[in-house]
Amino acid sequence: KAGVTQTPRYLIKTRGQQVTLSCSPISGHRSVSWYQQTPGQGLQFLFEYFSETQRNKGNFPGRFSGRQFSNSRSEMNVSTLELGDSALYLCASSLGQRNQETQYFGPGTRLLVL
Amino acid sequence: DAKTTQPPSMDCAEGRAANLPCNHSTISGNEYVYWYRQIHSQGPQYIIHGLKNNETNEMASLIITEDRKSSTLILPHATLRDTAVYYCIVIQGAQKLVFGQGTRLTINP
Numbered sequence: 001k002a003g004v005t006q007t008p009r010y011l012i013k014t015r016g017q018q019v020t021l022s023c024s025p026i027s028g029h030r031s032v033s034w035y036q037q038t039p040g041q042g043l044q045f046l047f048e049y050f051s052e053t054q055r056n057k058g059n060f061p062g063r064f065s066g067r068q069f070s071n072s073r074s075e076m077n078v079s080t081l082e083l084g085d086s087a088l089y090l091c092a093s094s095l096g097q098r099n100q101e102t103q104y105f106g107p108g109t110r111l112l113v114l
Numbered sequence: 115d116a117k118t119t120q121p122p123s124m125d126c127a128e129g130r131a132a133n134l135p136c137n138h139s140t141i142s143g144n145e146y147v148y149w150y151r152q153i154h155s156q157g158p159q160y161i162i163h164g165l166k167n168n169e170t171n172e173m174a175s176l177i178i179t180e181d182r183k184s185s186t187l188i189l190p191h192a193t194l195r196d197t198a199v200y201y202c203i204v205i206q207g208a209q210k211l212v213f214g215q216g217t218r219l220t221i222n223p
Binding site: 004006033035042043045048058088090092103104105106107108110 | 155156158213
């Protein structure tokens with residue numbers, strides 16, 4: 001089975017712009033979670049989608065949003081980019097059918113905001 | 115979710131077994147122990163998880179003490195490609211993963 005894929009892998013934006021990142025989960029996985037990873041803050045949970053519905057949400061401002069499509073692919077959008085949004089954005093998928101499910105991560109999208 | 119404590123760094127010779135400890139003394143009965151690793155700038159890789167019993171897969175073995183307050187991840191024959199940061203986490207049911215500082219494992223030739 002193919003693993004979790006994320007596009008693009010690298011992105012450079014300037015402050016004030018917006019960005020959309022894409023994640024394709026492992027085939028058959030219906031849950032997609034998004035994380036932000038920075039050297040200072042470590043791994044932080046953004047949100048989780050299951051069956052096109054946001055099921056969990058972290059403590060990020062409304063500039064961070066996401067959605068999930070009927071084929072379980074997910075996108076996250078960050079509007080009005082700030083310098084502090086520079087990070088590795090990770091997507092993880094799981095079956096999502098019960099609480100205790102192993103999450104498998106994609107390679108990440110490295111975003112640099114100038 | 116229970117907090118975990120790991121040594122910040124460890125070294126191991128190539129070909130030897132790498133034993134990575136993790137303390138999770140406040141773990142509750144329905145919490146699982148998970149191990150992930152992250153090679154520089156890549157996405158975290160799932161290694162293994164367990165509840166009470168010891169577990170083994172093609173990558174590693176997980177030894178959980180009887181009181182479940184600590185565990186050890188064992189990489190039986192470490193290679194240079196096993197150099198990474200290893201994260202031990204304890205989670206119940208929530209999908210939200212929280213990584214601590216982890217252990218930076220360096221495999222030396």
